[in-house]
Amino acid sequence: MNALESPSTRPYLIRAMYEWCTDHSFTPYVAVKVDGSVQVPREFVQGGEIVLNISFDATSSLQLGNEFIEFKARFGGKPRDIMVPIHRVMAIYARENGQGMSFPVTDSPLGQTVMGMDKLASVPSSSASSPTASEQDDQPVPPTPTRPTLTRIK
Numbered sequence: 001m002n003a004l005e006s007p008s009t010r011p012y013l014i015r016a017m018y019e020w021c022t023d024h025s026f027t028p029y030v031a032v033k034v035d036g037s038v039q040v041p042r043e044f045v046q047g048g049e050i051v052l053n054i055s056f057d058a059t060s061s062l063q064l065g066n067e068f069i070e071f072k073a074r075f076g077g078k079p080r081d082i083m084v085p086i087h088r089v090m091a092i093y094a095r096e097n098g099q100g101m102s103f104p105v106t107d108s109p110l111g112q113t114v115m116g117m118d119k120l121a122s123v124p125s126s127s128a129s130s131p132t133a134s135e136q137d138d139q140p141v142p143p144t145p146t147r148p149t150l151t152r153i154k
Contacts, residue, residue, distance in 0.1 A: 010086055010103055011066045017092045017101050018054065018064060026094035027055045030069065032084050033105040039083040041075045049090070052082065 014030070021028035030052050032038060034045045044050055052073070054062060059071040069084045093100025 007066070008086070010089070011064065013101055013103075014069070014086065014089060014092050015064045021092075021094045021100075022056065024094075026096050027053060027058075029093055029095050029100075030054055030084070030089055031091040031093075031102075033088050033090050035088065035107075037085050038088050039081065041080055044075060052084070053095070 018028045020026075032040065032050050032052060034040060034042075034048055034050055038050075040050050040052070053059075054069070054071065056062070059073050062071040063069070065086075067086055069082075069086065069089070071082050072079060073082055074080070087106050089103060090105050091100055091102040
């Protein structure tokens with residue numbers, strides 16, 4: 001099995017951060033990039049994102065699976081079924097101190113990669129000669145990737 005065929009570590013890391021939060025009496029929140037595959041109340045989505053409280057007190061029937069995070073929760077007093085594909089989770093963190101872990105968001109579960117692993121193939125080996133100044137000028141500059149940021153809304 002090569003790196004592209006191996007299962008994602010994301011669901012395991014999410015479960016570990018959830019357990020860390022609950023062990024230390026913190027409130028675990030997940031930040032989700034919303035698209036058509038995410039089942040959340042659309043009226044609470046802001047800027048294509050939603051932050052969900054996944055603590056024991058805020059949810060019922062919480063399942064942190066390998067493919068989906070599923071639970072029931074009340075929004076505005078109305079019970080809702082929530083289903084978030086793991087590949088749409090941008091971060092999991094503790095509300096009280098902001099400590100947690102962020103993840104790159106992909107459009108499909110097959111596009112999941114370990115952070116930075118998809119770029120390793122394009123990095124030249126140390127034995128390769130470095131380009132000259134004129135060659136560097138001709139090469140396009142890749143865009144700087146943006147990282148998701150967490151905003152606490154009170």
